[in-house]
Amino acid sequence: MVDHDELLDRLTRLKLTAIRDQLDSLLDEAARRELTLREAVAFLCEREIARKDERRVEMASKIAHFPTMRDLGSFDFSAQPSVDPGQIRDLAACRWIAHGDALLLLGPPGVGKTHLAIALGREAIRAGYSVLFVAATALVAALAKAHVEGRLEERLAFYAKPKLLIIDELGYLPFEPNAAHLFFQLVSRRYERGSLLITSNRSVGEWGEVFGDPVVATAILDRLLHHSHVLTIRGDSYRLREKRRAGLIKPGTLKPETVA
Template sequence: MTTATRVPRPRTADSGGTDLAIDEACRALHLPTIRARYDEIAARALKNRSSYKDFLADLLEAENADREERRKMRLVREANFPRPKRLEDFDYDANPNITPEQVATLAETDWVEAGQPLCLIGHSGTGKSHLLIGIGTAIAEAGMKVRYTTTANLVNELAEAADEKKLTRTIQRYGRVDLLCLDEFCYLDLDKAGAKLLFQVFTEREERGSIAIASNAPFSEWDQTFRDQRLCAAITDRITFKAHIIETGEDSYRFNQTQENR
C-alpha cells in the first residue's frame, strides 16, 4: 500500500484563528519574511503538491535569504559611505590604467582577512573614490565590517576624543572594523599632533586590520602632509607593507566628460 503525499491543507473560511496564531508566533520569533509570505508559499506548495518538509524548507529558505539581504544592507549602511558607488558601474574604458581583473580580486575578502592595505593613487577625477566606495561596498556585502571616512574627519574626530579623554575608546572602535576606508588621504597638511593621532590608528590595525586609502599625492609627496620625517616614514611603511597598489593615472574622467558634453 502506498502512502499519499501530505500537502499543506487549503485555506478555509474559518482559518482566521490559524492566521492569527501564525502571525503572533512569527512576531514573537522575529520571522518577518515568513509572516509576510507564508500564504504565498503555502499556495505554491499546494499547487506543486509539496510535502510538509518541502513546504517548511521553502519557508525557512525565504526567511534566511531575506535575513542575509537585510544584513548586507545593514553593513553597507553602517559603513557610512557618502554616496552609493558600485564596482559594476565603473567605466574601465574611460580609465585603461585599471583592469577588471585587479578590481575583481579586491572585491573578494581574502586581502582583508589577511590584513593587507590598499593604496589608490592618482589625480582628481580618475576614479579613486568610486573604487574605494565600490570595493568597500563589496566587502561589506560579503559580511565584513567596513567604515568609510575622510582623513580630515578622522583626525578631527580623534582630536575631539583626545580632548574629551575618549581617545583610547575611539581608536579601539576603529580597530574593530575589518576594513577602514580613508578617502582624501594627504589632501591637507597635518600638524604633528594630528599626524600622531592618525599614526595611532594605523598602529592599532597594523597587519591585523586592512586600511584602504585614496590619495591624489604620490608617495614622494607625502612628506608635505606629514612634516615630521620619521613619522612620515613610519606611516608610509605601515600603509605600503604587503599593500595592493593601484595607480589610477592623471587623466580626469570628470574633466573629459565635461569637455565631451560641451
C-alpha cells in the same frame, strides 16, 4: 488545521518575516515549480536568509557612514582601462581583509577611487566584516580634538574596532603639524590586526609632504606597505569628461590633477 492568520502569527513569533510577508506568493511559486516538501522548506529558508542578509547589509552600511551608496556593478571599467576588473573582483572576495592587509587606491581626483572604496566596503559588509568610512581630514581632526581633551586612547580604540577602516581623500588638504604622529599611532594600532583602505591623490613618494614629516611618513608607509595591495588609477576625471561632453570645458584647458 491551522488557519491563515494563525500561521502568520507563528511566523511572526519565529521572526520569519520574509516568509510571512510573501507567504501566498512563495507558496504559489513552490506549487508552480512542483517542489517536494524538502525543496519547498529549503526554498522558503533561502528567501528568509536573503531578506535578513539584505537588512544586515543595509544596517551595517548606515553604521559605516558611507557618504553615498556605490557598488561594483555601476563602476565604469571601460572609462578607466588602468583598472583591472579581475583584480577588483579578487579584492571583492575580501581575502585581503581576512589577512589584515592594507589597500591603497591612488590616482588623480575624479577617477573613481572613492566609488571603488565604498563598493569594496559594501562587499566587506556582505562578507560579514564591520566597516567604517571616514574622510582623512575628519579623522585627523577627531584624533587631534581627542588628544587635546585627553581622550586619545578612547578615540584610537574607536577607529581600531572595525575590521575595515576606509580613510578617504588623504592628501587633498594639508595636515596640522601633529597629524603625522596621531595618524602613525592609528596605523600602528591597526597594524596586522585590522585592514586599512586609503584613497589618495598623492603617490606614496609624496606622503612626506602630505604629513609634513618625512620620517613619520616613512614609518607609516613601512607598516602600510608591509602587507598591502596598491592600485594606481590613471585617466581622466569622470566629472571633467562629462563637462567636456556637454561643451562646458574645451579639450586641453584643464588637467585632471589641477581640480580637486
